[in-house]
Amino acid sequence: MKKITTLLLLSLSSYSLQAQSFIQAYKNRADQVSQTNVTNILQDFQNLGVKTTGSAANTNTLNWLKAKYQAMGYTASQITEDPFTFGSNVSSKNLIVTKTGTVYPNIYVIICGHYDTITGPGVSDNGSGTAILLEAARILKDIPTEYSVKFIHFSGEEQGLQGSAHYADNVVFQNNVRQLNIRLVFNIDQVGGKIGNSNTAIKCESDQAGMTSNNAASQAFTQQLANCTTLYSPLQTVMSNAYSSDYVPFEQNGDIITGFYENVRSYNEHTVNDTFANVDPTYVYNVGKAAVGALQHFATASTTQLATEEVQKNHLESVKVYPNPAKDYLNIELPKDVKNFRLEISDMNGRLILNRENETKVNVSGLSSGAYLITVKSDGKTAVRKVIISK
Known part of the structure; x- marks a missing residue:
């Protein structure tokens, strides 16, 4: 000692x-x-x-x-x-x-x-x-x-x-x-x-x-x-x-x-x-x-x-994706100053499954149960969230 x-x-x-x-x-x-x-x-x-x-x-x-x-x-x-x-x-x-x-x-x-x-x-x-x-x-x-x-x-x-x-x-x-x-x-x-x-x-x-x-x-x-x-x-x-x-x-x-x-x-x-x-x-x-x-x-x-x-940071960092786990729909809550955005859903292998423009309620009922990545893009900024789809 x-x-x-x-x-x-x-x-x-x-x-x-x-x-x-x-x-x-x-x-x-x-x-x-x-x-x-x-x-x-x-x-x-x-x-x-x-x-x-x-x-x-x-x-x-x-x-x-x-x-x-x-x-x-x-x-x-x-x-x-x-x-x-x-x-x-x-x-x-x-x-x-x-x-x-x-x-x-x-x-x-x-x-x-x-x-x-x-x-x-x-x-x-x-x-x-x-x-x-x-x-x-x-x-x-x-x-x-x-x-x-x-x-x-x-x-x-x-x-x-x-x-x-x-x-x-x-x-x-x-x-x-x-x-x-x-x-x-x-x-x-x-x-x-x-x-x-x-x-x-x-x-x-x-x-x-x-x-x-x-x-x-x-x-x-x-x-x-x-x-x-x-x-x-x-x-x-x-x-x-x-x-x-x-x-x-x-x-x-x-x-x-x-x-x-x-x-x-x-x-x-x-x-x-x-x-x-x-x-x-x-x-x-x-x-x-x-x-x-x-x-x-x-x-x-x-x-x-x-x-x-x-004090500067990515304004998209405050994006919320819910519910999580989700079943049929995902809600996307964005900062008020974001008017146009692209949403991409990929599986864990990086394969693009869905992409949407300016949709704040996304139908995911067709996705299998599992983990997915949600990527939100706007004005050159990106935010990534992980969600679980559970049927």
């Missing part, structure tokens, strides 16, 4: 002094989470296949993640890899993307999730967390934060937290000497939900096991996580315990942890059923809003709008 550093002890003594209130700039940025982006990332994650640690698909997913960050404008110096080996020469890499803080550049808020899967493509476990990390990194790239932020995608989680244990024990600590001062580890794992479940709440996880000296701080930060969730998303919160995910090796080393996990469990994890067809992208989108709001709070982001483009 490693010793808690003086800096961590100071953090433990001061965490309870932080006030928390609604910040409009934080809400504006949380609202920049894109339902279309989330949906597309979840689809892409599925298409990368079964990402067993050490497999070609696992490596392809790492490279896909790197390309995503490069496309956002993160530089080579900000993107690093942490290679590790375990078992019978199984090798993989964690991906770490660092955004330097303006006041405390050497104190880090870690937001993390794993990208490896077993058995199935793992769209909920943990494509959902992967999508949220990517959206948070996109939105906050040019937003000053007082604390440095590390966006970490771990591999080897499904084989016993191999990637996060390697990082905690060989990067955060080296030869039992702390190298990185961590303010908080914020883990996001399996927040995909399932259409048909009541996806209106999220579990906020705190440390109530392992070392006892960091429990009170974890519970305080988790209460802040719950507060941010209600401030910046439509979700309700359920307080829960941390359990068997990538924050555990950090907790064992004395760091403070918190996390998100779906409230109504889908039970598709670790099976061939953990697919795009069986997750609720709207739930992932709402958890993403909560995560972006909370990450700004934890890292102390700028509270002022930096430029007019910061």
Whole structure:
């Protein structure tokens, strides 16, 4: 067991002094989470296949993640890899993307999730967390934060937290000497939900096991996580315990942890059923809003709008498609300024099934039961929604 550093002890003594209130700039940025982006990332994650640690698909997913960050404008110096080996020469890499803080550049808020899967493509476990990390990194790239932020995608989680244990024990600590001062580890794992479940709440996880000296701080930060969730998303919160995910090796080393996990469990994890067809992208989108709001709070982001483009977003993101699941008709509710639009319905293989112009009530009685993608296009903008047709 490693010793808690003086800096961590100071953090433990001061965490309870932080006030928390609604910040409009934080809400504006949380609202920049894109339902279309989330949906597309979840689809892409599925298409990368079964990402067993050490497999070609696992490596392809790492490279896909790197390309995503490069496309956002993160530089080579900000993107690093942490290679590790375990078992019978199984090798993989964690991906770490660092955004330097303006006041405390050497104190880090870690937001993390794993990208490896077993058995199935793992769209909920943990494509959902992967999508949220990517959206948070996109939105906050040019937003000053007082604390440095590390966006970490771990591999080897499904084989016993191999990637996060390697990082905690060989990067955060080296030869039992702390190298990185961590303010908080914020883990996001399996927040995909399932259409048909009541996806209106999220579990906020705190440390109530392992070392006892960091429990009170974890519970305080988790209460802040719950507060941010209600401030910046439509979700309700359920307080829960941390359990068997990538924050555990950090907790064992004395760091403070918190996390998100779906409230109504889908039970598709670790099976061939953990697919795009069986997750609720709207739930992932709402958890993403909560995560972006909370990450700004934890890292102390700028509270002022930096430029007019910061608040711009795709006006089609507010489109609503209901009921979901649907049987005979789908209703399309658009922003008031949208007069002309095109609607396309595709199956999960990307095959176009229906297309309509300016119809806000669409007859889908001829479609078979299953999952479909609804794409709404207007003035060069696009919004994508997933719906279930259930006869």
